[in-house]
Amino acid sequence: xxxxxxxxxxxxxxxxxxxxxxxxxxxxxxxxxxxxxxxxxxxxxxxxxxxxxxxxxxxxxxxxxxxxxxxxxxxxxxxxxxxxxxxxxxxxxxxxxxxxxxxxxxxxxxxxxxxxxxxxxxxxxxxxxxxxxxxxxxxxxxxxxxxxxxxxxxxxxxxxxxxxxxxxxxxxxxxxxxxxxxxxxxxxxxxxxxxxxxxxxxxxxxxxxxxxxxxxxxxxxxxxxxxxxxxxxxxxxxxxxxxxxxxxxxxxxxxxxxxxxxxxxxxxxxxxxxxxxxxxxxxxxxxxxxxxxxxxxxxxxxxxxxxxxxxxxxxxxxxxxxxxxxxxxxxxxxxxxxxxxxxxxxxxxxxxxxxxxxxxxxx
Ligand code: 5GP
Numbered sequence: 001x002x003x004x005x006x007x008x009x010x011x012x013x014x015x016x017x018x019x020x021x022x023x024x025x026x027x028x029x030x031x032x033x034x035x036x037x038x039x040x041x042x043x044x045x046x047x048x049x050x051x052x053x054x055x056x057x058x059x060x061x062x063x064x065x066x067x068x069x070x071x072x073x074x075x076x077x078x079x080x081x082x083x084x085x086x087x088x089x090x091x092x093x094x095x096x097x098x099x100x101x102x103x104x105x106x107x108x109x110x111x112x113x114x115x116x117x118x119x120x121x122x123x124x125x126x127x128x129x130x131x132x133x134x135x136x137x138x139x140x141x142x143x144x145x146x147x148x149x150x151x152x153x154x155x156x157x158x159x160x161x162x163x164x165x166x167x168x169x170x171x172x173x174x175x176x177x178x179x180x181x182x183x184x185x186x187x188x189x190x191x192x193x194x195x196x197x198x199x200x201x202x203x204x205x206x207x208x209x210x211x212x213x214x215x216x217x218x219x220x221x222x223x224x225x226x227x228x229x230x231x232x233x234x235x236x237x238x239x240x241x242x243x244x245x246x247x248x249x250x251x252x253x254x255x256x257x258x259x260x261x262x263x264x265x266x267x268x269x270x271x272x273x274x275x276x277x278x279x280x281x282x283x284x285x286x287x288x289x290x291x292x293x294x295x296x297x298x299x300x301x302x303x304x305x306x307x308x309x310x311x312x313x314x315x316x317x318x319x320x321x322x323x324x325x326x327x328x329x330x331x332x333x334x335x336x337x338x339x340x341x342x343x344x345x346x347x348x349x350x351x352x353x354x355x356x357x358x359x360x361x362x363x
Contacts, residue, residue: 001313001314001317003327003362004314005313006089007313007316007330007334007362008090008334008354009090009313009316009334010091010334010337010341010351011085011093011095011312012094012245012268012301012340012341013094013096013299013302014093014301014302014303014304015096015097015166015197016077016095016096016097016116017064017097018306019085019095019304019305019306019307020064020077020081021080021084024077024080025047025064025306026044028067029047032067038063043067046063047060052277053277053278054199054200054277054278054279057304058199060307069100069102069105069107070102070105071105071111071115071118075116075119075122078095078116078122079120079122081095082095082119082120082128082161083123083125083126084311085159086123086126088312088313089157090312091351091354092159092160092161092341092351094162094163094193094341094343095161095163096164096165096195097163097164097165098165098166098168098179098197098198099112099113099165099179099182109179113186113189113191120190126156127156127157127159128160129160130160130161130189130190131162131189131190160347161190162190162341162342162343163186163191163192164192164193164223164342165180165191166194166195167194167195168198169198169199169202169203170199170202170203171198171203171208172207173207173208176210176211177210179194179211180194180211180214180218181214183220184220192221193215193220193244194211194215194223195224196222196223196224196225197225197247198225200225200228201229205234205238209237209241212224212241213241221342222241222243222244222245223244223247223268224245224246225248226238226239226243226246226247226248226249226252227246227248227249227251227252227256228250228279229251229279231251232256235251235252236256239256239259239263242263243265244266244340245265245266246260246266246268248268248273248274248279249267249287250274252287260296264296266298266299267287267291267297267298267299268298268301269286269287269288269291269299269300269301270302270315271283271288271300271315271318271319271322272314272315273302273303273304273308273310283318283322284322288319292325292333299336299337299340300312300315300316300319302315316333316334319333327363331355331358331362331363335355338351338355
């Protein structure tokens with residue numbers, strides 16, 4: 001496990017509000033409990049519960065949103081989530097979040113995203129490489145440079161952070177369009193694509209399609225939560241728009257796999273999430289094994305590291321121990337995810353160098 005922590009890693013599927021620390025959620029719940037907004041004891045029990053069905057997870061997200069939806073808290077959780085990923089040696093984090101409106105808090109989708117961007121800028125325990133509008137170039141923001149006992153600078157961890165804006169399946173076409181246009185406006189602030197997520201049994205494909213097509217026309221890459229539940233018609237429609245990536249892909253049938261493989265659509269694999277939400281009965285039946293054998297593009301991801309009490313290091317460890325991969329194979333798998341990131345070639349080259357350096361130490 002320690003080796004998996006040392007390994008540099010690329011995270012392509014992490015939801016901001018699903019990656020919040022339990023300790024932060026409990027602290028926020030306590031404050032709202034004292035204000036009488038919620039009953040703390042009930043909420044604490046739900047936050048600490050392990051193993052939830054998919055519907056229970058979506059109920060929990062509604063609770064998380066009550067706890068986290070004000071600008072200051074959004075900034076705080078973004079900062080903490082980035083620090084937590086960096087602590088696991090994640091060197092590139094594509095963090096996704098649903099821009100939210102909350103009139104009571106004076107929050108618009110744009111101001112929500114500004115709070116997220118403030119959270120990225122607030123990280124001071126590691127160096128964060130992201131894009132700013134001033135330069136349209138990669139900028140590293142870091143706090144004061146720490147020194148060791150001899151006065152020499154201590155080498156700090158560095159993490160590249162990019163953002164995906166999520167369309168929630170509960171949203172209207174107009175709201176989904178607003179998210180796509182916002183993503184376009186925030187391209188100079190590290191937004192690199194669009195995600196479709198939210199409760200898979202809610203919403204109609206036709207509702208999101210205009211916004212997804214609009215994103216394609218604007219040149220914004222798309223990743224779709226696909227086949228989390230059996231829904232042949234929607235799965236086929238999803239593959240037909242040729243998304244740049246798909247997430248989960250638990251219920252594809254042979255015909256759809258043939259298409260996904262033919263199109264070489266990279267799959268974001270979330271092992272712990274798929275088991276915890278009972279989408280699959282056992283890891284030994286997981287489609288990872290078949291895709292890995294077929295050399296299909298894939299990347300291991302956490303999905304909701306807070307909600308499922310996992311880390312990306314743990315996901316690599318799970319893959320290694322379940323599917324019998326050795327260190328070299330795991331290293332190659334981790335490095336291969338660079339190709340599927342929605343980021344420019346310059347950053348991909350930097351990330352490749354990070355892996356080249358690590359290879360000398362780890363293999
Ligand atoms: P947020 O977008 O609020 O930062 O992150 C939480 C949201 O991500 C949830 O409300 C939900 O819409 C989405 N999400 C998180 N995990 C999953 C998942 O496993 N499947 C789907 N479809 N959506 C998810």
